[in-house]
Amino acid sequence: MNIGDRGLRLLSGLALFVVLAAILAIFGLVVVEGAGALSWRMLVEAPSSDLATGGVMPAIYGTAACTLLMTVAGVPVGVATAVYLAEYAPRRSRFATAVRAAVRILAGVPSIVFGLFGLGFFVLFVGKSIDGLFYRDAASPVFGRPALLWSSLTLAVLTLPVVIVTTEEAIRRVPRELREASYALGATQLTTIGRVVLPHARAGILTGVVLAVSRGAGEVAPILFTGVANYLPRIPTDVRDGFMHLGYHVYVLATQAPDVDRARAMVFGTVLVLLVLTFVLDAAALLLRARAHRGTRS
Amino acid sequence: MSTSRKPRRRFRRSLGERIAERALALVAASAIGAITLILVFVVREALPLFWDGHEGLALAAPHRYPNYDHPVYVWQPVGYPPKYGVVPLFVGTLKITGLAMAISTPLSLLAAIYVAELMRPRRRAWIKPIIELVAGVPSVVLGFIALTYIAGATQDLLGCTYRLNALVAAIALSLAVLPVIFTVAEDALHGVPLALREASLALGARRYQTVTRVVLPAALPGILAALVLGFGRAIGETMIVLMASGNAAVLDPSPTSSARTLTATIAAELGESPRGSEHWRVLFLLGMILLLITWALDAVGRIVVRRLARRLDPSTDEGA
Numbered sequence: 001m002n003i004g005d006r007g008l009r010l011l012s013g014l015a016l017f018v019v020l021a022a023i024l025a026i027f028g029l030v031v032v033e034g035a036g037a038l039s040w041r042m043l044v045e046a047p048s049s050d051l052a053t054g055g056v057m058p059a060i061y062g063t064a065a066c067t068l069l070m071t072v073a074g075v076p077v078g079v080a081t082a083v084y085l086a087e088y089a090p091r092r093s094r095f096a097t098a099v100r101a102a103v104r105i106l107a108g109v110p111s112i113v114f115g116l117f118g119l120g121f122f123v124l125f126v127g128k129s130i131d132g133l134f135y136r137d138a139a140s141p142v143f144g145r146p147a148l149l150w151s152s153l154t155l156a157v158l159t160l161p162v163v164i165v166t167t168e169e170a171i172r173r174v175p176r177e178l179r180e181a182s183y184a185l186g187a188t189q190l191t192t193i194g195r196v197v198l199p200h201a202r203a204g205i206l207t208g209v210v211l212a213v214s215r216g217a218g219e220v221a222p223i224l225f226t227g228v229a230n231y232l233p234r235i236p237t238d239v240r241d242g243f244m245h246l247g248y249h250v251y252v253l254a255t256q257a258p259d260v261d262r263a264r265a266m267v268f269g270t271v272l273v274l275l276v277l278t279f280v281l282d283a284a285a286l287l288l289r290a291r292a293h294r295g296t297r298s
Numbered sequence: 299m300s301t302s303r304k305p306r307r308r309f310r311r312s313l314g315e316r317i318a319e320r321a322l323a324l325v326a327a328s329a330i331g332a333i334t335l336i337l338v339f340v341v342r343e344a345l346p347l348f349w350d351g352h353e354g355l356a357l358a359a360p361h362r363y364p365n366y367d368h369p370v371y372v373w374q375p376v377g378y379p380p381k382y383g384v385v386p387l388f389v390g391t392l393k394i395t396g397l398a399m400a401i402s403t404p405l406s407l408l409a410a411i412y413v414a415e416l417m418r419p420r421r422r423a424w425i426k427p428i429i430e431l432v433a434g435v436p437s438v439v440l441g442f443i444a445l446t447y448i449a450g451a452t453q454d455l456l457g458c459t460y461r462l463n464a465l466v467a468a469i470a471l472s473l474a475v476l477p478v479i480f481t482v483a484e485d486a487l488h489g490v491p492l493a494l495r496e497a498s499l500a501l502g503a504r505r506y507q508t509v510t511r512v513v514l515p516a517a518l519p520g521i522l523a524a525l526v527l528g529f530g531r532a533i534g535e536t537m538i539v540l541m542a543s544g545n546a547a548v549l550d551p552s553p554t555s556s557a558r559t560l561t562a563t564i565a566a567e568l569g570e571s572p573r574g575s576e577h578w579r580v581l582f583l584l585g586m587i588l589l590l591i592t593w594a595l596d597a598v599g600r601i602v603v604r605r606l607a608r609r610l611d612p613s614t615d616e617g618a
Contacts, residue, residue, distance in 0.1 A: 004506035009416055015408030019476060020425075023432055026443055026473075077328055084322040095323070102329040108592045109336060110534025112561045116568070116585040120339035124573070157332050164329065189311070190318050211434075218436025221536040221561070225568055247438045247537075254442045255541055271442055275435065282434040286427050 027275070034272025037265040043273070046233035051253060052263040056270050061235050062228075062243035063277075066152050067217045069239065074156030075209055078163025085164070086171040087193055107161035111221040118154030118226035119146075126150075142240060149239035151227035158222055159212035166211060170204020170292060171197060203292035207285050214281035218274065220247040230256075246274045340589060343582035357384050357580070373547040373558070375567065375577045382580050384587075386547040390464070390557035394539055395532045397468030397553055398475055403525065405472070406479040413480075414487035415509050426484065433477035441541030444470035449542065456554060462544035464557040470538045479528040486520020487513060519606040526599035530592055536561040560584050 045055030081099065089096035127144035135142045143149075174197050182192040198205070220228075229242035230252055236243045253267035254260070347355070360369035363381060371385035409429075413422055449466045452458060458465070490513050498508040514521070544556030545566060564581050571577040 002504050002506070005504055008411070008506040008509060012408040012412035012416065015405050016412045016425075019405055019409050019429070019480075022473070023428070026447060029447060030439075030443065077325055080322050080325040081329060084319075084326040088319050088322060089326075095327075099326050099329050102333045105593060105596055106329060106333050106336075108530050108534075108596050109333075110536065110561060110588050110592060112534070112536040112564050113336065113340065113585045113589050116340050116343075116564065116582060117336040119568075120343050120582070121335055125339065157336075160329060160332065188315055190315055214434055218434070218438070220436070220438045221565060224565055247436050250438050250442055251537065251541065254445050267442065271439055275439055278434050278436055279431060282431050283427075286430065 030268070030271060030275065034268045034275070037268040038272055039269070042266070042269045047231065047266070049231065049233075050258045050262075051231065051249075052257060052259055052266060054266075056244075056246065056249060056266070056273065058233055058235055059244040059246045059249040059270065060273065062148070062232075063217055063246045063274075065236070066148060066155065066223070066227075066243060066245065067213050069148065069152035070155040070159065070216045071209065071213055073153055074159055074212065075163055077156075078160050078208070078212075079167050079205060081160075081164050082167035082171060083193060083198075086168045087189070087197065103161045103164050106157075107165075109158075111158065111219055112224075114154055114158045114222040115224050115226060117157075118150055118222060122150040122153055123147075123226055145240075146225060146227040146242060147240045148227050148236055148243045151223040151243070151245075152239075154222045154226050155216040155219060158219065159216045162212040162215060163208045166208025167201070167205045170201040170208070173204065173292070174200045201292075203288050207288040207292060210281050210285040210288065214278050214285065217281070218247055218278050220245070220251055223248065246270060246277070250274060337589065340582055340585045344579055344586045347576070347579040347583060355382050355576070355580070357382055357583075360385075371549055373563070375571070375580065380577065382576075384560075384580075384584065386549050387558055387560050387563055387584070389549055389551075390543070390547065391533060391559040391561075393464050393551065393553070393557050394467050394471060394543060394559055395529065397464060398471035398532045399525075399529060401468060402472040402476040402479060402528065406476045406524075406528075407483055407521065410480050410484040410487055411509060411514075414484050415505075415513065426481070429477050429480050432473065433481065435474075437474055437535055437537040438541075440470050440473050441538040443473070444538060444542035452554075458554040460544055460554070460556050462542055462556065463554045464543055465553045467539045467543035467557070468553070470542050471532055471535055474535055474538060475528040475532050478531055479524045482524035482527055483517070483521045486517040486524065489520065490516045519603045522606065523599055523603050526595055526602075530595045533595075534561060534588060534592060536565050540565050560588055 042055040043060065044057050046058050047054040047056060081103075085096055085099060089099075123144065123146055127141070127147075127150065130143040131138065131141050178196050178200060179192055182196045183189075187195065223245060227242055228245045228248045232242055232244050250267060250270050253263050253270060257263040257267070360371050361381070361383065362369040363372070363379060371383040372381040373383050373386050374381040413425060417425070444466050445462075448469050449461050452463075452466055452469070453461050456465075494512050494516055495508055498512040499505075503511070539557075539559045540562040543559065543562060545558045545562055546556035547558040547563075548555060550557075564584055567577070568581050571581060
């Protein structure tokens with residue numbers, strides 16, 4: 001083998017090896033120590049007031065509630081946008097180009113800026129306006145304060161590009177013949193989309209939703225000022241309440257816990273829960289994507 | 299992706315159909331609405347800084363404060379008087395982002411070359427998803443990893459004075475950026491037509507010559523797009539730098555000194571600053587600057603990629 005060829009193979013192989021080894025080593029360590037720290041109690045109990053003992057149940061609940069609300073608010077908008085872009089927008093329409101540019105820019109906005117936006121728009125503008133209109137007599141702000149609702153909506157905006165891009169791609173992969181067959185049977189465009197196109201693109205759309213959920217569940221910066229709470233042992237029952245969150249809990253435990261050493265087991269357990277959650281979601285997305293691609297080739 | 303054109307219906311459409319199309323267009327406009335609202339509501343909190351009697355802020359220029367011998371760049375928003383020199387924050391951001399790019403660019407591109415060019419397709423099929431999974435790891439987890447493992451390891455190896463510093467944050471940041479650059483660059487390399495490689499090899503070129511002189515140039519637009527994307531992710535990343543950089547706003551180019559970024563400053567300080575105060579407005583201004591940076595990056599990336607693509611596309615090439 002030629003020296004240049006050997007050099008290329010060696011150098012690039014080494015790089016790949018370093019990357020994979022770093023990934024395996026780091027996540028291996030986290031998983032091993034996390035698995036040792038995790039217990040059934042951690043999953044079902046509320047934390048003690050110094051956060052070092054007890055469990056993370058309110059944080060698990062808060063993350064789930066926040067992500068669920070986010071999905072309910074964001075996915076319909078994302079899917080409808082993608083349907084418009086893929087099925088209705090004329091080829092060189094200015095409007096569609098502008099929407100695509102907006103989606104692309106939205107995807108690049110730093111997550112902390114979403115936090116500023118959530119605070120400035122949802123909490124201080126929308127929330128305060130609702131209070132001004134309907135809760136004039138309330139002693140303290142009802143909607144005009146950080147809350148589960150505002151965090152979820154902020155995350156819905158943040159994950160919108162993921163849903164739109166993946167869904168549009170999935171819809172575009174639906175074969176033209178299926179649409180033609182539907183029209184030939186006398187179906188209208190709306191019926192064709194609802195009965196033929198969307199069901200056929202189901203796996204692809206679901207991929208986008210799962211990716212968005214995974215992204216939304218792991219983001220901390222956007223919820224810092226819009227609703228997350230340090231310590232709130234009871235389960236929030238109202239979307240206007242604050243909430244605990246796994247990602248934020250990791251941050252607090254790792255940097256601000258009164259006794260960091262005593263909290264070590266807790267933080268490792270919480271990290272593992274969060275890591276498993278996102279891994280499972282992302283792996284599901286990968287499998288769904290593979291299925292969606294296979295579906296169109298057959 | 300298929301280039302199938304949707305059959306267009308030319309005959310009369312019912313009222314419901316037309317309403318549905320309008321409604322969907324309206325929803326699609328919400329993406330434009332969202333980016334507009336983000337800009338408006340960040341700017342709305344930041345701009346009063348320039349006319350509401352906040353003179354003498356000295357944001358970008360050095361300023362001589364009482365008890366100082368000479369003009370300085372200092373970020374000390376809770377001192378007396380509060381000092382809002384943003385230069386140390388920019389230096390910190392550039393230092394950490396630059397370091398992270400310096401670590402992740404060679405590693406991710408070389409790894410992408412190996413996976414796209416030298417690996418058997420079957421192995422490629424399972425190694426790529428593994429790296430893609432890392433792209434989905436929450437940044438707060440990477441920040442935690444930096445705190446617990448990377449900080450100690452770098453201190454043992456390099457004997458840094460400060461346990462948390464720019465290098466620790468940069469290493470953790472590389473873990474976030476690497477999979478992004480790798481995935482996009484690998485796609486670009488993999489997308490280079492096989493015929494180009496075959497032609498090069500048939501002319502007697504070696505494998506390494508084919509990779510460096512045929513495949514890499516052909517994939518250059520995609521690789522640059524990957525780097526721009528990675529850079530954007532690095533500059534906007536918050537939790538990793540907040541947890542691992544030490545957060546001291548010092549003007550020091552050394553990689554093992556502490557650093558404070560734009561993003562971490564907002565995250566750390568907004569919670570304690572009263573609404574509408576000078577400090578609050580400066581923090582929103584930092585957010586506005588971040589927004590403009592990502593906007594500019596997107597534009598630059600698109601222009602560069604388009605130019606390169608035009609230059610490299612044989613269909614528009616006139617025997618240059």
